[in-house]
Amino acid sequence: MSSSADRQLPSYPYYEDFSPGSGLLPPRAWVPASDAARLDLGGHWAFRLSPSATAHDESFADPGYDASGWDRVPVPAHWVLHGHGAPAYTNTRYPFPLDPPRVPDENPTGDHRHLFDLPADWPAEGTAVLRFEGVESCARVWLNGQLLGSFKGSRLPHEFAVGGVLRARGNVLAVRVHQWSSGSYLEDQDQWWLPGVFREVTLLHRPPGAVADFSVHAGYDHTDGTGTLRVDAEPAGRVLVPELGLELATGQSATVPVEPWTAETPRLYAAELVCAGERIPLRLGFRTVAVEDGVLRVNGRRVLFRGVNRHEFHPEHGRTLDRAVMRQDLLLMKRHNINAVRTSHYPPHPAFLDLCDELGLWVIDECDLETHGFHAVGWRGNPVDDERWTPALLDRAARMVERDKNHPSVVIWSLGNECGTGRGLTAMADWIRERDPSRPLHYEGDLSCADTDLYSRMYAWPEEVDQIGRRVEAPWGTPELDARRRAMPFLLCEYGHAMGNGPGGLSEYQRLFEAHERCQGGFVWEWIDHGLARRTPDGRPYFAYGGDFGEEMHDGNFVCDGLLFPDRTPSPGLVEYKKVIEPVRIVVDGAAGTVDITNSHDFLGLSHLAFGWEYAVEGAVLAAGPLAVPPLGPGESARLALPEPAEAGPGPGERLWTVRARLAEDTAWAPAGHLVAWGQCERPGEPDPAPGPAAVPRRTGRSIVLGPGTFDAATGTLASLAGLPVEGPRLDVWRAPTDNDNGADWQPDERYGVIWRELGLHRMRHRVDAVAVDGEELRVTVRVAPAATDLGLAVEYRWTAAGDRLRLAVAVTPQGDWSCPLPRLGLRLGVPAALGLARWYGGGPGEGYPDTLAAARVGRWTMPVDEMQTPYVRPQENGARPRVRWAELTAPDGTGLRVEGEPRFWFTARRWTSEELDAAEHTHELVPSPDTVWVNLDHGQQGIGSQSCGPGVLPVYRLMPAPAAFGFSFGAVR
Numbered sequence: 017m018s019s020s021a022d023r024q025l026p027s028y029p030y031y032e033d034f035s036p037g038s039g040l041l042p043p044r045a046w047v048p049a050s051d052a053a054r055l056d057l058g059g060h061w062a063f064r065l066s067p068s069a070t071a072h073d074e075s076f077a078d079p080g081y082d083a084s085g086w087d088r089v090p091v092p093a094h095w096v097l098h099g100h101g102a103p104a105y106t107n108t109r110y111p112f113p114l115d116p117p118r119v120p121d122e123n124p125t126g127d128h129r130h131l132f133d134l135p136a137d138w139p140a141e142g143t144a145v146l147r148f149e150g151v152e153s154c155a156r157v158w159l160n161g162q163l164l165g166s167f168k169g170s171r172l173p174h175e176f177a178v179g180g181v182l183r184a185r186g187n188v189l190a191v192r193v194h195q196w197s198s199g200s201y202l203e204d205q206d207q208w209w210l211p212g213v214f215r216e217v218t219l220l221h222r223p224p225g226a227v228a229d230f231s232v233h234a235g236y237d238h239t240d241g242t243g244t245l246r247v248d249a250e251p252a253g254r255v256l257v258p259e260l261g262l263e264l265a266t267g268q269s270a271t272v273p274v275e276p277w278t279a280e281t282p283r284l285y286a287a288e289l290v291c292a293g294e295r296i297p298l299r300l301g302f303r304t305v306a307v308e309d310g311v312l313r314v315n316g317r318r319v320l321f322r323g324v325n326r327h328e329f330h331p332e333h334g335r336t337l338d339r340a341v342m343r344q345d346l347l348l349m350k351r352h353n354i355n356a357v358r359t360s361h362y363p364p365h366p367a368f369l370d371l372c373d374e375l376g377l378w379v380i381d382e383c384d385l386e387t388h389g390f391h392a393v394g395w396r397g398n399p400v401d402d403e404r405w406t407p408a409l410l411d412r413a414a415r416m417v418e419r420d421k422n423h424p425s426v427v428i429w430s431l432g433n434e435c436g437t438g439r440g441l442t443a444m445a446d447w448i449r450e451r452d453p454s455r456p457l458h459y460e461g462d463l464s465c466a467d468t469d470l471y472s473r474m475y476a477w478p479e480e481v482d483q484i485g486r487r488v489e490a491p492w493g494t495p496e497l498d499a500r501r502r503a504m505p506f507l508l509c510e511y512g513h514a515m516g517n518g519p520g521g522l523s524e525y526q527r528l529f530e531a532h533e534r535c536q537g538g539f540v541w542e543w544i545d546h547g548l549a550r551r552t553p554d555g556r557p558y559f560a561y562g563g564d565f566g567e568e569m570h571d572g573n574f575v576c577d578g579l580l581f582p583d584r585t586p587s588p589g590l591v592e593y594k595k596v597i598e599p600v601r602i603v604v605d606g607a608a609g610t611v612d613i614t615n616s617h618d619f620l621g622l623s624h625l626a627f628g629w630e631y632a633v634e635g636a637v638l639a640a641g642p643l644a645v646p647p648l649g650p651g652e653s654a655r656l657a658l659p660e661p662a663e664a665g666p667g668p669g670e671r672l673w674t675v676r677a678r679l680a681e682d683t684a685w686a687p688a689g690h691l692v693a694w695g696q697c698e699r700p701g702e703p704d705p706a707p708g709p710a711a712v713p714r715r716t717g718r719s720i721v722l723g724p725g726t727f728d729a730a731t732g733t734l735a736s737l738a739g740l741p742v743e744g745p746r747l748d749v750w751r752a753p754t755d756n757d758n759g760a761d762w763q764p765d766e767r768y769g770v771i772w773r774e775l776g777l778h779r780m781r782h783r784v785d786a787v788a789v790d791g792e793e794l795r796v797t798v799r800v801a802p803a804a805t806d807l808g809l810a811v812e813y814r815w816t817a818a819g820d821r822l823r824l825a826v827a828v829t830p831q832g833d834w835s836c837p838l839p840r841l842g843l844r845l846g847v848p849a850a851l852g853l854a855r856w857y858g859g860g861p862g863e864g865y866p867d868t869l870a871a872a873r874v875g876r877w878t879m880p881v882d883e884m885q886t887p888y889v890r891p892q893e894n895g896a897r898p899r900v901r902w903a904e905l906t907a908p909d910g911t912g913l914r915v916e917g918e919p920r921f922w923f924t925a926r927r928w929t930s931e932e933l934d935a936a937e938h939t940h941e942l943v944p945s946p947d948t949v950w951v952n953l954d955h956g957q958q959g960i961g962s963q964s965c966g967p968g969v970l971p972v973y974r975l976m977p978a979p980a981a982f983g984f985s986f987g988a989v990r
C-alpha cells in the first residue's frame with residue numbers, strides 16, 4: 017500500500033477534470049439583437065462519431081485536414097437523433113459507474129467541422145466572439161487550427177474571443193463533443209441523455225466600444241405607481257425610453273409613473289441602450305419581487321402560481337427547439353390558464369424567456385444542476401458537498417444569472433434540482449444573493465431551507481400542505497432554522513404527476529392554495545411527454561420511451577409524464593388543469609336563479625372578459641344571452657341574478673344553466689371568444705312517463721324471450737337485443753392499470769395496479785348459480801371471483817321489460833375480506849362493430865374519472881368511438897365519460913342501441929378489450945376488432961391519483977368494495 021505522501025495527484029483530461037472549462041470569456045447578458053453584425057453558423061456540419069474520447073487524435077482540427085469522407089449532421093441538433101448512436105433514458109440512475117469525476121472509456125465523441133466565410137459586409141475593425149448557446153456535455157473548440165479552449169455546462173452559454181484568429185474567408189471551426197464528462201455528474205436530470213451541439217452557434221462582431229455587459233434594474237413602487245429605472249453598462253452609455261420621455265446616462269436612475277409588468281399584464285416598454293460602438297434594443301418591464309411577512313409579493317400583491325415544470329422537448333428534435341415551438345408552448349400555457357413556469361431543471365433557451373416577458377409568465381429560472389443519482393449511494397461523493405466542484409457550481413450559477421438577469425419574467429432563481437445538501441449549494445446561494453438581491457432564491461432539496469427564501473416541496477399530500485398553509489407543520493432542523501422556514505412562503509415546485517392517465521386530485525390542492533395565504537401555488541410535473549417519434553418497420557407511427565433503443569439500463573415510460581402528448585396535443589390532464597386553475601370562479605345556483613362570480617386574478621379586473629349565460633333542457637340550448645358582470649377587482653366577488661328564460665317552465669328533461677367567461681377581444685395569446693372559465697348547474701326535470709305495459713319472460717326452446725331481449729336459457733346471458741347480436745352485459749371490475757394505478761417502485765403502499773394484478777382481477781371467473789323466471793322478472797344469480805382466493809362478488813341480475821325497453825337491475829355483494837378498492841364496478845358488453853358512432857348526454861367532451869372530472873361539462877356530445885380513445889403513450893385505461901345519463905351507439909344507417917343509466921354512469925366504448933389495452937406497450941400495438949365495439953357501463957370507477965410519483969388516490973375517491981345496486985335500461989335506436 018502506498019502512503020498518502022507518495023500517492024500521485026491525479027491529473028485528468030479536460031473532459032474529466034473538476035473545472036468548468038478554460039479559455040472562456042466572462043458570462044454576460046443575453047442580447048437577442050443589436051446593431052452589431054452577427055453570423056449564424058448553423059447548418060450541416062461535417063461529423064465523425066468515435067466510440068471513445070481518445071479514439072482519434074486532434075488533427076481533425078487542422079485547417080488542412082481532409083474530412084471529405086465524413087458524414088454530415090445538422091447543427092443545432094443531437095447526433096443520436098440523426099442516425100449516429102442512440103438516445104438513452106434513465107431517471108435518477110447515472111448510466112455509468114459513480115466514480116467522480118471520471119467517466120467511462122465508452123464515451124461517444126462527436127467531432128464536428130464547419131467551414132465558413134465572413135459575409136462581404138462584415139466590418140473590418142473590431143473583434144469577434146464565438147458563442148455557443150448549448151452543447152451536451154463537454155466541448156473542445158478550435159478555430160483555424162488554434163485551440164480556443166473547452167467547456168462544460170450543457171444548457172448554458174459559452175463564449176470565446178476569436179478576433180485574432182478569424183479570417184475573411186476559409187475559416188475552419190472544429191468542435192469535439194464528448195457525451196460524458198465530469199459535467200455529466202452535475203446533469204443527472206430525469207430525461208433522455210442527448211449529446212450534441214443542440215443550441216445555436218453564432219459569430220458575433222464586437223465593434224470598438226461595443227457593450228460588454230449590462231444590467232437592467234426596473235422596479236415598481238405600488239404605493240405611488242412609479243417605476244425606477246437604472247441600467248448599468250460596461251462601457252458607459254445612454255438609455256433611451258421614448259415612450260416615457262426618458263434619456264438617461266447608464267448608472268443614473270429615474271423615477272416616473274409607469275404601468276407595471278406582471279404575468280397578467282406583461283407591459284413592456286421599448287428602450288435602447290446606446291454605447292459608443294453598439295446599440296441594443298431593450299424591452300423593459302417594471303416590477304418588484306419581495307418576500308414580506310411570509311408572503312411572496314410582486315408589486316405589493318400576493319401572487320398565486322398556476323404553474324408547470326417545463327423541460328425542453330420535441331419528439332423529433334429532442335432539446336433543440338425553434339422559436340415557433342417555444343411560442344407554441346407558451347400559447348398553449350396561456351390558453352390553459354397557466355401563469356408560471358419552472359424551467360426544470362436547467363435554464364431554457366434564452367429566447368424562451370424573451371417570449372415569457374412578452375406573453376406574461378412568472379418564471380422560476382433553474383440552474384443546470386442535478387446530482388440525484390448520488391442518492392443511490394447515500395449521497396457519498398455528492399459533488400455539491402465537495403469543494404473541488406465548487407468552482408464548477410459557481411460557474412453554472414453565474415452563467416445562468418448573468419445571461420438571464422434582465423428578464424422581468426424571471427422572478428425567482430433556483431439553485432437546481434435534487435442535489436441533496438452541501439456547501440457548494442450554499443456557495444452558489446451566497447454568490448447569487450450578492451450579485452442579484454432583487455430576486456428570491458429557491459431550492460427544494462434541503463428541508464431546512466438554509467439557503468433559500470422560500471419553502472418548497474414536491475408531491476406532498478394535501479393534508480400536509482394544509483398544515484404548512486396554517487404554519488403548523490412538523491418541526492425540522494434547529495429551532496432557528498425551523499422558525500425561519502415556518503415564516504417563509506410555500507410552493508409545491510412539483511405536484512400532480514401527469515404520467516399517463518391523470519393527474520388526479522388537482523382540485524384538492526387548488527382549494528388549499530386559495531385558502532391559505534402561505535400556499536402560493538404549484539407547478540405540475542410536467543409540461544410534455546418526452547416520447548420520441550418512431551415508426552414500425554411497416555411505417556406505423558408511435559412514440560418511443562426508455563428501453564426502446566436497446567438501453568442496458570432504463571426507466572421505461574417514466575419519461576412520458578406530461579400534460580401534453582409528445583406532439584403537443586393537450587391531454588385530458590391539461591384540460592382538467594385549465595378548469596381547476598381558472599382565474600374566475602363561476603358558481604351557478606339554478607334553483608336560486610343566481611350566479612356567484614369571483615375574480616381570482618392577482619392583478620387584472622374582468623373587463624377583458626365577456627360573460628354569457630345559456631339555458632338548456634336535456635342538452636338542447638333553448639335560450640342564451642350576455643351577462644353583465646360588474647367590474648370586480650382581483651379577489652372580489654358578486655352574486656348576480658340569472659335571467660329567467662321563458663322556456664324554463666316545468667316539463668320533462670334536465671334543466672341546465674351554464675355561464676361562461678370568454679376573452680372579449682383578441683390578446684397576444686388567444687383570439688376573442690376564447691373560453692377562460694365556466695360554471696354549470698343542473699336541475700332535474702319532471703320524471704319520464706312510464707314506458708308502457710310490462711312484458712313477461714317466455715321460454716322458447718333454449719332461449720328466453722323478454723320484451724326486446726333474447727337470452728340463453730341455460731346461462732341467462734343476453735344474446736340479442738332488438739335484433740342486434742350482443743355479448744354480455746356482464747359484471748366487469750378490471751381496467752388496464754394506469755401509470756398512477758401502478759405507482760412507482762419506491763412508493764410504500766397502496767400500489768393498487770400491482771395489487772389488483774396479484775389478486776387476479778384481470779382473470780375473473782363467472783359462475784352461474786341460477787337462472788329463474790319469477791313473474792315479470794328474469795333473475796340470474798352469478799358469483800364472480802378470481803382464482804386462488806376466497807374473495808368474490810355475488811351478483812344478481814334482474815331483467816324486466818316494458819314497452820320496447822329492457823331493464824336490468826344489478827345487485828353486487830362483496831364476499832370475503834376485501835382490503836383494496838376495485839378498479840371499476842359495472843357492466844361490459846360487446847356490440848357489433850358497425851355501431852361506431854357515440855352520442856351521449858352527460859360529462860364531456862373528454863374523459864373524466866372521479867378525481868379528474870372538473871373539466872367534464874354536461875352536454876349532448878357526438879363522437880366516433882375511435883375518437884373517444886385517449887392515446888396515452890403507454891396504453892392504459894382511458895376514455896370514460898363521467899356522469900352520463902344516456903348514451904347511444906349507432907351504425908352509419910342511424911340504427912343502434914340506447915342505454916339509460918339508473919343512476920348516472922361512466923360510459924366507455926372502444927374497439928379492443930381492457931385485456932388488450934393492458935397488454936399493449938405502445939399505441940400501434942392496439943388493433944381494432946373487426947367484429948366488436950366493447951362498451952363499459954360503470955357504476956363506479958376508482959380515482960386516478962398521482963402515485964406514479966406522488967400521493968395515491970384520496971380516500972373519498974377510492975372504490976371500496978361494498979354492496980351496490982345500479983341499473984340500466986336498453987332499447988333500440990331506429
Ligand code: IPT
Binds near residue numbers: 107
Ligand atoms: C422528481 C424530479 O425532480 C423530477 O425531475 C422528475 O424526475 C419527477 O420526480 C418524476 O417524474 S424527484 C422524485 C423522486 C420525487
